[in-house]
């Protein structure tokens with residue numbers, strides 16, 4: 001591969017890079033059956049990193065042979081069989097828990113090593129995979145969870161998502177990137193694909209060519225969160241639907257060949273784009289793609305935060321979708337199975353995952369809508385949730401994540417429930433909690449972001465604590481929230497937020513939101 005030459009000439013590679021040259025990440029799938037047979041002790045510790053390519057992370061405590069496992073769901077669309085299999089895996093192998101992630105994937109915990117081969121078989125039968133759900137490779141392709149049924153989409157992005165997903169999936173040309181790589185493809189005019197926080201994003205656009213209006217995409221590159229967040233910047237190109245693969249391949253090739261491989265901390269595309277500048281990056285893209293038309297009209301008109309609660313008509317007459325709240329994205333396999341069952345009973349069987357960690361049941365005929373909404377399950381997973389629990393998100397946190405400094409999901413639910421009881425607001429407030437600087441729960445784009453850390457008390461005790469950030473949005477190109485001074489012990493965080501929101505309530509005008517979205 002060309003990057004080997006580029007880097008061999010210049011700088012030392014980091015340890016992971018040297019390992020990846022010895023062995024391709026995807027080859028872990030050849031080793032897993034043997035490890036599953038011989039037991040966890042048979043896995044040399046230096047092989048743990050390769051499991052990531054199979055969407056697996058050794059779960060703490062790290063000696064029990066258990067894994068966190070992630071399944072990709074491109075643009076969040078599941079058919080009935082896929083939804084059933086995901087529920088079954090949670091029940092049979094994942095101690096009954098499914099987490100919906102902020103990249104529309106499903107994540108399991110406590111998955112035993114010896115069961116992996118049979119889980120992979122189950123997933124393969126319904127055309128799902130864990131492959132490259134983690135690791136230094138293209139992750140799940142996110143996008144509009146309403147693709148194909150959306151009155152607010154410029155066009156149906158399902159064929160494009162499918163093409164790009166299949167092009168990159170397990171493609172040996174792109175299975176050794178400097179680090180993770182995130183693609184978004186969306187044509188919803190309210191930025192449902194969260195374009196600006198992805199490495200590569202295709203956003204809805206139009207252009208008049210030879211007197212005719214053509215629909216296609218604009219392209220943003222170099223976005224990402226974590227300790228040093230960047231908002232993706234736009235290339236001056238208009239991309240017709242049949243050129244998406246060409247452009248995606250070019251951007252990814254540049255990242256593969258010129259992305260940094262010395263420091264893991266600087267190995268994301270955002271650093272390369274920032275160092276080169278967007279115009280140089282654009283020139284390099286065009287060298288690979290050949291000439292492309294300049295940018296046309298941006299068709300994005302706002303940002304919906306990724307929330308789709310309630311029952312709404314689809315673009316297909318007589319059909320509706322129902323957006324359901326799944327508090328902090330965690331659901332039992334039994335409840336997931338029930339919702340999948342209702343999708344089959346009342347709709348087409350399809351179920352969709354949303355990057356706000358919620359679910360959508362599409363394709364409900366008008367005549368069946370009231371009966372569906374009367375089902376008991378919606379008392380637990382409401383379609384019109386309360387303003388805090390409904391709009392709260394949380395990353396995995398210290399229950400299962402090796403990097404977490406604090407709890408997230410339970411704490412976030414506890415805080416949101418208290419705020420729902422004690423702060424009566426006429427608008428929702430999006431509160432997202434993360435357990436470390438990596439920001440998997442996307443705290444940077446929250447109205448109120450909460451980030452976990454450890455704090456030493458005056459008595460010398462180490463306690464869980466949080467920092468608060470305010471004013472994040474992806475409206476108008478985006479703005480990351482800003483840190484308020486001070487660190488707050490976990491025992492005080494809900495008091496502080498309550499006071500803060502009561503102050504907001506007192507000062508705000510009727511209908512005024514915390515931030516624009």
Ligand code: SF4
Pocket residue numbers: 395396397398401402403404405434435436437438439440441
């Ligand atoms: Fe783990 Fe940190 Fe990501 Fe949360 S943000 S899931 S704590 S790595």
